[in-house]
Amino acid sequence: MPDENRFAGIGDAVEEEPENDDAAIAEEPSAETGEETVADAGANDGEDDTGGNAAGPAAFAFDDTVQKSVYVRPETFEELEDAEALVNAQLRTEHDLKDLTRREFFDAVFREAAEDTDRLVERIRKMREK
DSSP, X not given: OOSSOXXXXXXXXHHHSOSOHHHXXXXXXXXXTSOOBHHHHTSOOSOOTTSEETTXXXXXXXGGOOOOOOBOOHXXXXXXXXXXXXXXXXHHHHHOOOOXXXXXXXXXXXXXXXXXXXXXXXXXXXXXXX
16 A cells, blocks of 8 residues: 555545535536436525525425425426426516515425326326327
């Protein structure tokens, strides 16, 4: 075994790492599957921990959430992001509700899915028939 210290410089490397590891991880796509998860996409939605951002309150506080991974096909997630933009625009223009948070949007999506299980059954059946 060589006399050199193989751990030399580790302290320097640790000091050079970004302070917010969560943000760095959330920006990297999943190398294993190449897919983005809903939890990854909503990990950093530009809010503070008080329940909303500076412009207005969210429907619920960040602390009231749980982060889970959800695996979807890329095209499905793109459609969901498009829907999020449309919902955000409609809330702003028709209801004067500003600053939709990703956690509010995803919570509403999951609640709608949970309330209409018959449509979920039909969707899954059609997907399997393809």
